[in-house]
Amino acid sequence: MHTSSATDQPPPTAGTVDDETWQIRRSGADLDRLGETESIFALSNGWVGWRGVLDEGAPGEMPGSYVNGLHERREQTYPEEGYAFPQANDTVISAPNAALIRLWVDDEPLDISTGTLHRHERVLDLRTGVLRRETEWTSPAGRRVLIRSTRLVSLPRRPVAAVRYEVEPLDAPVELRVCSDLLANERVPERSDDPRAASVPTDPLTAEAHQANGLDGVLVHRTGRSEQRVAVAVSHLLDAPDTVTTTCDDVPDRVRLTVAGRLHPGERLRLTKFAAYECGPVDGPPADELADLVVAEADAARADGFDALLTDQRASLDAAWQVADVLLDGDAELQQAIRFAMFHLIQAGRPDGDRTISAKGLTGNGYDGHVMWDTETYVLPVLTYLAPAVARSALAWRHSHLPEARERAAELRLAGATFPWRTIGGRECSGYWPAGTAALHVNADIADAVLRYVAVTDDQRFLAEAGLELLVETARLWHGYGHWSETGAFHLHGVTGPDEYSALGDDNVFTNLMARRNLRGAADAAERHSDAAGRLGVDPAEIAGWRAAADALFIPYDSERGVHEQAAGFTRQPEWNFADTDEDDYPLLLHFPYLELYRKQVVKQADLVLAMQHCPGEFTAEEKARNFAYYEARTVRDSSLSAAPQAVLAAEVGHLDLAYDLFAESVTQDLADLGDKTADGLHLASLAGAWLALVQGFGGLRDDRGVLSFDPRLPRRIDRLSFSLRWRGHRLRVTLTPNEARYELPDAAPDATVELWHHGEHLRVTGTEAVTRPMPPVPDPGPEPPSPPGRRPDRRSAA
């Protein structure tokens, strides 16, 4: 029985044991997996991001030193043009890289792929928020040195990142030369032909200012067509024998501090570098002002010192983990994996400002660094519960781009606003309209994120000031887009749903249900904030129109087969010939044309299942079971977005082993590099989905009616599952064991109250009293529905 330990257990922040589930460790050179490691070891604070490239930059696969939103905008051409095809594409670019510290040992560069590597270990510490490195290496000429470094991107100090670098000779005196660079326009190798990779511009930054001064320096650059300015300052502290010399020089694209001298065994050279990053439009603060700002910020960090940064980092993370940590007893590997996932979610966003979180966060340049629907559909549902202010920032970013969304709707000759399928700067960048422009559900996904944020926080001010406008303009889109049939049904024709192996269908269930929520949510919000709504031109007739459309939205159902159709007619399409599909044929999109994929019943990723996850109240339990089985047999999971929603539904319909295996796939997407794409950046949506798989799947959290309800049921592999979430300002902790569910408000005042439902029973949890309830037995759902041949996730559940 683990139940009693749930509350007794010390909070993670108090832990002193060196628990491997709080660390991600990689040992050895592992030259084949450099890119993957660079993504896994990426550090970020939602503003600045450093990929986990080695201090010396090489060997490495893809450098990356990002500032959230910094991008270039490039011409985009088509073999056959079409009206309103986006003529430019945003693509993420690196800011000047301040992470680089290169070392020469008796004039030989430190390169772990040469010489003798005695020891090489890197550890991402999820509790302290630093990346540590220790390397013991003998140069080709036989000089042995020990290198240690500690790197962080400061969570509390938005512009700041820092690295402490130490080197000492081990056997004999050596000439050491350490070059600490701030380097703009670092060469980024071209990547593969894979359509999902990024194409990287060469020399995207133009120098506006560069200066070196003592141990410090600053670079200011601007982009071309995207008209942004980026400034980075570095400031150093040196701790070394007096015999070393330092020089600092600057050229337009580089500031370099060189420290050189002869060190003896027992002596040590320690260089600490503090960097500060700012970025803005070129018509914002001028170059010199921005330079002054980053210099001041870097100086301040140096003045406080690296230890202070470490202490603050830990404190920030302690606070974050208080809510975000998930205890998963019974599977140490996945305990570690879910902490890895939560760490990257914590550091992906910020509570201040109006930036969002792209598909890869600040961990790589995959998908050109674009923001996609993943953010609102996978990432924000988690952050809304764990760090609502971060979710608010991301929604504020959407709101700030309403002008472009309105323009785009006008260009497409649609009503209201239509948000981009892919973007950085706010304008549509998708170069494949059937997947991009036609996937209008992104608008409902944004509305859904607004509604969830408001439901969880009751932040009426945000609703009135920004959320309402997002809801209203997207509701207008649906109302204008839809078509009333003669029988009084409201249809959305010719749209692409989440599944990328289908396109341009009629009445995609996910889209229609989400549009219904969008329309009703806009109506409710407009009625609640009628003054604000009035200023947006909303009148009662418009509200009534939204409600009528929402009520009449057509949901296609195949009564013969007893299942919902992903989109109208889906269940009458040809079946995929799985018998003749080889293992090597996956992912199918790289081996079959859209012509084959689109017209057949083969599903890349959860779509109808996603609808059941997001709108559980729209389906009966029996429908969910039948639908799940039907779509499970046809879903190949060629997308990392699929496992988590499938896990949620598998758990709900009682296939807990399958749910667990799907959860495992989702949470290990990057640590195990399941898609062989981790090198391009982490799959934040998959990592967020892992939390949803646990909390919605096994915790049974449902929030589609604005109330908090749990139908928890644990799989065999989990002895105890404990997670927290914020609800109306309180932290609710939920602890589940096979026999009991416990709900408590560990930090709340005695009079605090949270109401919730547990398996249909209404409970009231207060600050003074935890509530426990038995876990009802899981009804036998029958045999597990088959996945496509060879596509079931690995069986971990039975281990």
Next chain:
Amino acid sequence: MHTSSATDQPPPTAGTVDDETWQIRRSGADLDRLGETESIFALSNGWVGWRGVLDEGAPGEMPGSYVNGLHERREQTYPEEGYAFPQANDTVISAPNAALIRLWVDDEPLDISTGTLHRHERVLDLRTGVLRRETEWTSPAGRRVLIRSTRLVSLPRRPVAAVRYEVEPLDAPVELRVCSDLLANERVPERSDDPRAASVPTDPLTAEAHQANGLDGVLVHRTGRSEQRVAVAVSHLLDAPDTVTTTCDDVPDRVRLTVAGRLHPGERLRLTKFAAYECGPVDGPPADELADLVVAEADAARADGFDALLTDQRASLDAAWQVADVLLDGDAELQQAIRFAMFHLIQAGRPDGDRTISAKGLTGNGYDGHVMWDTETYVLPVLTYLAPAVARSALAWRHSHLPEARERAAELRLAGATFPWRTIGGRECSGYWPAGTAALHVNADIADAVLRYVAVTDDQRFLAEAGLELLVETARLWHGYGHWSETGAFHLHGVTGPDEYSALGDDNVFTNLMARRNLRGAADAAERHSDAAGRLGVDPAEIAGWRAAADALFIPYDSERGVHEQAAGFTRQPEWNFADTDEDDYPLLLHFPYLELYRKQVVKQADLVLAMQHCPGEFTAEEKARNFAYYEARTVRDSSLSAAPQAVLAAEVGHLDLAYDLFAESVTQDLADLGDKTADGLHLASLAGAWLALVQGFGGLRDDRGVLSFDPRLPRRIDRLSFSLRWRGHRLRVTLTPNEARYELPDAAPDATVELWHHGEHLRVTGTEAVTRPMPPVPDPGPEPPSPPGRRPDRRSAA
């Protein structure tokens, strides 16, 4: 009564009157319409094509000197790649231009946009097959000259084109300098952003050999990636006062003959240039061999002389017009227009070899010079009746590219062969797969053209040697592509039909009916040529499978509205909002996204109507009337391919005025430049469609069952319509007046017989006896069905 004159009337070849309906005349500089004129005055023989650019090349809009099939192949990239997206695009390029003759008058270049233009007239003579030009011009310095030229591209001599150029001073002695160029890599200006225009490579040709010798010269060039070689020789005859001097020089991209001297009024300089063009693969005849060949061909033409070329040209055309001429009494303008159309069809193809006819023929570089489905669906149905050997050549071209079509099918993971939507060299070039790859009907269109050719000619040898293989491989495509539903219907999902304002529909009626014909035609042919079929691996079981699929093909019908659905669900899509569509919004594709166009009931071009034209036996008369009215109201004719099929059906259902106006639109597409695109080249499909509008529409020709039947009905504007067609080796002449239809075999031996049906009555026409029958009254079809607001064709019918 005009009836009696039909046979008395002298054949057109005997005409001596200078009949304007046999000439296309343009007077004045008309600098705004240069491109249009260049297309209209283009000369071709199906192998060589010269755009109607002025002799001096300038002012001009787009030079063009083509050899059928000569192209370059260029990399094609996509903003978002997809499996099997074509990675290269064929684009037509100009062969070295031998048409150029530049003139300097006292060192001032002849340029009709400068100086004083007293007279400037160009005439395309449809009966003699030459382009004549006469210009009287005073140079800015005040020197007056008269220039005359006559240009031809020899119909009987495949490689040969020639121009006779004369200049004489009028007022005073002048220094004349005439430069006759053979020029490779002539600059072609970049054209507009319009997706339908071509993008033109710079310097596509690389010199392999160049030589000048006396008054002659030759250039040999090769292309890059398309690996073709092209050789052009010029040979001159000079007739001028002895005082003139000549020099001939060559550089890699040019041979230039310069003739210079002082001429007095009354003296004349006449230069005749004979050019010969050959083209082949670089691994074919080497450069020197090809050079020798074209030199010999040019020399032979010069030896025979220009007058001989003129005589032969006339004889060739006389023979062609014997079949191709259409008499249309009652509307002299359209009489001229249909002759213009037929002239361009005559000169677009050749009976020898295995080249086809691209969408623009050899008249311009629109659509990159690509061959599209237009050829088999619009052009070959006409040429099969008028010049069956030309149709055979075009089908032999398709057959020669079966290897690429099989490869493409394998790449797309389909069965059999799938022919390219757009190509020159035989491989798929379409960069927009929903319109290209998914428009699989091109395969059935090719099969249909094979079946028609064999039905009309009974050329069983072609069928056994080439046609059968085309039929079999396309039948295999359909059989493999289709899907058997549980109810035993055979479905073709996710295809794009002819209408480009729809895409990726299920069971497009045109596609399904044409696939049915393809499957049955393959089955019939395989049974007739069972040995040849056996060599292709066809066995009785496969044939039975084709027949079963053909019988079961699903044809969607909306029983509520009593009309066929263009594709499944079409009639339940939203209607287009014509009320809010401005005149400036057309063509819609330039003002609305596919998202809007595809999901609504708006039709760019005949699709269901095309199905009724091509498969009339699949619809009842009542269905045709209802379908026609339904689709007429939704068809905006943003494609030049639409008017003709609409005309055919309008005539069939009895709306003869509308039919006539649609015919008028089709036949004047280029002479009136209705789409403002004639500058890119002529719309051969529209011009061919004009013949179909007359012969299928008013003549009532139906040939979908392999028998010849006519249900003629004349519109008010036509007093007499007479046309010929070949059937099993005989020329059948049909002459229609309001009261009588006459069928005769004017050239046949007495025992020749053609069987046909006239309004359901079986007739036998022999070489000795014309058959006449009364024209039955046209049943009242009721009021004309409305076209979309503002989209009815201009009313000419009532004039």
